[in-house]
Amino acid sequence: MSLALQSQTRKYSNEFLNIGVDAAAFGMSNAVTASSKDVNSVYWNPAGLVHLDDWQFSAMHASYFANIANYDYIAGAKPLDQKSAIGFSIIRFGVDDILNTTQLIDEQGNIDFDRISLFSTADYAFTVSYARNLPIQGLSYGVNAKVIRRNIGDFASAWGFGFDVGVQFSSKQWEFGFMARDITTTYNTWTIDEEIFATIQNAVEGQNQELPEDTEITLPKLQMGMARQFEINRDFGLKAALNMDLRFAQTNDIFSTSNVSATPAFGFEADYTDMVYLRGGVGNFQNVRQLDGSEDIGFQPNFGVGFKYKGIQIDYAFTDIGDQSVGLYSNVFSIKLDWQMFRP
Template identity: 70%
Template sequence: MSLFSQTVRKYSNEFMNIGVDAAALGMSNAVTSHTSDVNSGYWNPAGLVHLEDNQLSLMHSSYFANIANYDYAAFAMPLDDRSAVAFSLIRFAVDDILNTTQLIDEQGNINYDRISLFSTADYGLTFSYARRLPVQGLNYGINAKVIRRIIGDFASSWGFGLDFGIQFQTPNEWKFGLMARDITTTFNTWAIDEDEFSKIQGAVVGQNQELPETTEITIPKLQIGISKLIDFNYDYTLLTSVNLNMRFAETNDVISTSFASINPALGFEFGYIDMVYLRAGMGNFQNELQFNNTDQLTFQPSFGLGFKYSGIQIDYAFTDIGDQSVALYSNVFSLKLDFSIFR
């Protein structure tokens, strides 16, 4: 039996904001303006127009002391010299959770054979389309997203949303980008199995007596970026990038008002002969309240390495999805394959 309620929660689908591609994560996600490969479908679909051949991207990472696994796969292809498409899939899950709701039977006996396993998993499937505009250096892209979230046999949901992005490059190669996420507000509608949920209620008497919200709204987010690539003696390059990540809510971000909050991110990439890359970044600037009721500015640093040869690129990032607590840092690896290697 499924049950729907009418309450609304305004924050959801945060797994879609974690980020993909170790190269981007190593730069603290400050890539909105210059992303130009298969991973642009996630960061800014307008960047897909720079593809010269088909590309495939894969990534795996573990968070929260390897409790949660994050997997990502994407494929992109140019349609012609003015447009491109991409498909991507994200899975963020905690697997093999012990279900002890039936551990004690009606007679009060403990039976460990009644313990089962379940998973809670979030899926995001995205279709991206990008096209060059008649204005030199100006591109746009659109994402259509389908969200699927599953909590064992207890509940599941479907959600749908749209993203819109643009990029612009000046004649002197300054790059600007804008990414508007969930521009229509992404809605998730949950179906809760009342019978399974009642087992949780019976397992903890006097607690969890109310059904959770079954309608969620993901409010829009805006990301604005600017970047510049500098060449040194042909062999060396330095890419510098800045992002302003805006949420239309009052948060602990370093710039926060009742209308919106802004969180800056800085990213750097030092390259050698377009083969070896060293990356660093700073992001997630927060005003954290201390025990003495004072605010302390904190941030999340990131580091990364990359190696590219003959159409194959392997990237590594040392980062996390929270603050700079050492316990939460994760090692992220990603692989990108350009199909030109087969030609």
């Protein structure tokens, strides 16, 4: 039984859920496990939702791989009482209008371009969050329940479910956070259209002869963070943050063993009167194998700015989705609304 489960467990499963949300967090290299205390905590650490005073809403759009893929996110959250809060979020990562050429050649062997159709491949995550303060001052916890929907045109589709658990603790200017993603492991069960698969099964001799596995298991991931607030003077403030992200598998992370891998992330946010923000960070440290067989360390730099006025906050991040050695930069925009500022 353990051998069967191991054969279906992947190092990288549901990876679209590891990208992140909110341009403000991207600008800080996602080092926000300890300091996230707004509506976007539904993703980063649901324990931070207890700091909300009223409804908050957030939305983000990003384009990846030269605008081939689109990544969209929307979330809302509100306090239930002085001790608890709830939230929800929807994430979509998809590639649309892909050419389906499996029917390009008809039964007589003729090429017929009218037989080309379009399809999309998209991943969705629907999350409901709950957070509550604990009796110890400054200590809170949060839980995410998430449903995952993935589809590849009419070829295959999957449903999945999983849970996340987060904890935050604040003491004066210090903040600490712990986030366990897919704490119970997350299962995806695929349904494959065998009739469609049969039409392409023998397209290349010796390839695609068997149906792929119909179950994926996403292993747990841990994120630990700490942050420190500094008051430079009456108008200027500074927040510095450190994250350590761990996977229970051997990967290309800078610290890697056969059982666990880890990579750090550093970020900062400078603000002027809590209205204008400048952010920067570096993370995703990886051991990258070069063409000559040697290894080098790659990392992901990030930069961002933000502006907040009367309950509306607009953030922008300029981020390298790979590492500093390749020019695959993305522009990320997000907006956050604090409904309290709009009430009469």
